[in-house]
Amino acid sequence: MNFENKYYEFRDNNLNPRILYDIFSVLFGVRKMGLIHIPIEKLDFIQKQLTEFNLFEVAKRYLIISKDKESRENLLRDSYDVVNASHVELWFSLDEFINIDPFKNPGKALSYPECCVKSYESNLGLSNFYNNYIFSNDTRYYKLNRLVVLFNQDLMMPDYFPCSLSCQASSLLIDKCNQVVLDKFPKEINENINKIMKSPLLLWGENLIYVPDWEIKSNNIILQINSNVKSQKLKDIFLINEKNILLLDKKEPKLLKFNHLLDLENLYLNFSDQSQEMYKLKYT
């Protein structure tokens, strides 16, 4: 099978090829089970794909999309009848007769780290995750940088919310997945997604700002403020905790501390009109 072509086949069928990340991690033994959420009209396509991969559909439920009250995320809840369903949740495995009820403990069935499963179970809604992802003082792993899906569709990790972007167990899981997945994706796609996940994120006042054109020179980080920059208002993404509101600073930008952006001292903003601003670097 030509795995690279699968990427384009999914994209051409208007399905995010990210789904293949989950499929490959199960097909090549990192995890026993995988899960896909798809619009109901894509069910036929996915079922055919699973058959081609020699994977078995082991559980399924029908869902209706609804809005999370405290974040920008959409939530999927059970649909009582198939007719009204907008989405399908499909569970798959290499083992046709797998002896796990995935609905009992979905996070565990998907081999997510225990710390992340626990924190997901104790959080209602997703705003607590975002508060932690953006305001934590710990060094984050860029390979866990799921904040970039606020600005792009692409992501190179299973589709879940780690307990934090510094979660070591999640980092290990993703290393294992990447080992079997990356060589099945087109090289230029890997490079592009890697670039996206490494893009610096600035917290400036109430805005989260994504800057894809940047470089590090000695201990300076230089950000190009051009038309590729994207930004989102935090309040459009999630409900900010009161104690975090106090940390918002309108005057100066703060750089989210990721492991590939450590020990920097100055932040330069280069604007399209050739002007430049310099700040002593502050991390969040």
Ligand SMILES: [Zn+2]
């Ligand atoms: Zn964790």
